[in-house]
Amino acid sequence: MNTQENIRPDEHIAALANAQANSRATPHSYLVGLIGSGIGGSLSPAMHEEEGSKLGLHYIYRRIDLEALKLDSAALPELLSAAERMGFNGLNITYPCKQAVIPLLDELSDDVRALGAVNTVLFQDGKRIGHNTDWSGFARAFERGLPDVSLERVVQLGAGGAGAAVAHAALQMGTQALTLFDVDAARAQSLADELQKRFPAAKVSAGTSLEQSLATAQGLIHATPTGMAKLPGLPLPAELLHRELWVADIVYFPIRTALLQAAEALGCRTLSGGGMAVYQAVDAMRIFTGLEPDAERMYTHFQSLLQR
Template identity: 35%
Template sequence: MKAAVVGHPIAHSQSPTIHGHWLESTGIAGTYEALDLHPDAFADEIRALVERGFQGVNVTVPHKEAALALADTTDETARRIGASNTLVFTQGKIQARNTDAYGFWENLAPSLTGQTPKRALVLGAGGAARAVLVALQDAGVQDIVLANRTLSRAQALADELAVSARIEPLSWDDAESLMDQQMLPLIINTSSRGMKGENPITCTLAAQTSQTVVNDIVYNPLQTALLQSAEVRGCRTVDGLGMLLHQARPAFQAFFGGRVVVDAGLRHKVERRMGLV
């Protein structure tokens, strides 16, 4: 059995480490490789992998929208998110799935102590925010404030993705004031701010308490400035690495048929490979 992750560039991808760990732990006879596919050749290269008997591929930047467009069928979540991170090949056909919303929620849920918050503040309105907004609504969050540096992008995303929740667009500055003035049960950073090489999020979270859960989906660094501020306030904090690990589980199962878990051994392996510890 053969699977791969495809992107351009691809050297940064942790998927070979994650799937390699699971192939080893399950003893399944399979291979998982990283393939750098140029956008101009994407569709042809994917069809060639189908012909070569691959079970499927994980898809990363910049191919997630192209993957959705290429597929013969699309699952409901990928359609709503508007992008696919997993292509599954069955009997010569390509099915587009998206497991980012699943990975996000699996990582966050244990910190919510069994209760879905009614309200959440989401920072950022890029590709990752789409999966987060879908997951929050599926989990029953009813009131979402969506803040973005470019307000028009938050407005457009709110218009497109609001189904079961109210999504209120907000400017970045107003979101910083909100975090200082009003206790929020859940704050999620989906923007690239705080990522290695980008400006950190330096707000003080003055109104947040131990009742607030703060999740930064950025995982490099693991402990972002936002999570440090949250810890100072006594909030529960969740880093982004678990989302990356959990989104891979349904893909592994689809490619190789094995049930796998995200455990400390896998997490440490990825942390070491990325130089995070």
């Protein structure tokens, strides 16, 4: 049972303020957090705090769960202001806030300006600076887990904040033809248009027939919330999968989603969302602290967390 469910926002903020007061006990103290909905199972706090300890820091990472607090993204202005006032060093941002947070920021990194999505906010010198480490985290995980697959023709499900990041990564890695699908067809078309401008040598389009697109694709990227513990199930009919596909999922809780299980049953090569979760955290920690986390140590720790 989530112990935050009955905590009012003001009580939650007071608890975070107490944590910040404690975090000032050493000169190398950091207070960061994660804003999102349904994040009770996130492993980010454990990953960040363990690596912070290894780096000799007093590092506190808190979940700010909109679902548990009975809030929605309309609470973002209040939450960001409260975090600034309490001395947070920064925040990670996840579903459904990666795009909604942008108007609330003072500066945007080049990645954010290109992607239109934020997953990391640094509070520095009185400014809120937005970054995106999702795309770099996905690229590094992909290169580790599926280093030799063909990227010629790729289908992607999901064109939201995370989808924008992983589509960018796929094209950066050499995808020649990327077809996007989303429950909001206009959003898929908008993202396709933006990516086409950014990657003119590739062909980027919003798809019309998932069956036809998958039939000739080498790979499938899944970038929607479907398959998460709170949204179980498959994001597409299982019969559309075929053994020649590689399948990459960005969901990591559970680590073996229904999609990956269906793909593995056919003999497909697969990539879970675990690597992306680790490597985006590595890059976010670097932004928060200015120090270089040990990526392999964080990856090993993440694997141990999955066994608990």
